[in-house]
Amino acid sequence: MQEGISFEEMLPPERADGPQAHVERSAADLEAVFDVPVRISVVLGRTKMPVSDLLRLDTGTVIELDRQVGEAVEIFVNDRLVARGEIVLVENKLGVTMTEIIKPQ
Numbered sequence: 548m549q550e551g552i553s554f555e556e557m558l559p560p561e562r563a564d565g566p567q568a569h570v571e572r573s574a575a576d577l578e579a580v581f582d583v584p585v586r587i588s589v590v591l592g593r594t595k596m597p598v599s600d601l602l603r604l605d606t607g608t609v610i611e612l613d614r615q616v617g618e619a620v621e622i623f624v625n626d627r628l629v630a631r632g633e634i635v636l637v638e639n640k641l642g643v644t645m646t647e648i649i650k651p652q
Contacts, residue, residue: 589632589643590621619646 592612604610614620619631622643631647 585624586626588623588626590623591634592620 592614
């Protein structure tokens with residue numbers, strides 16, 4: 548550190564409303580990112596199989612996964628785990644309802 552300069556002088560200046568000011572945010576604050584595309588993936592389960600078995604798959608083939616019926620599925624946004632959820636049926640289409648948000652580490 549340079550001589551004659553204290554640690555406090557190196558800190559950024561405080562805002563007029565104080566260092567601990569609470570800033571109210573709304574959905575309008577996120578408007579700039581509303582049109583940013585993201586890829587959402589839901590993992591129902593996983594399995595391992597040899598390529599020879601993979602090549603023999605056909606319509607109607609049942610693949611055994613590592614999850615049980617009713618077990619939570621993983622929800623990924625851009626390849627990052629963000630939540631867990633349950634499979635639901637909505638107007639004859641499959642959907643996912645989030646039951647747990649995963650906090651970033």
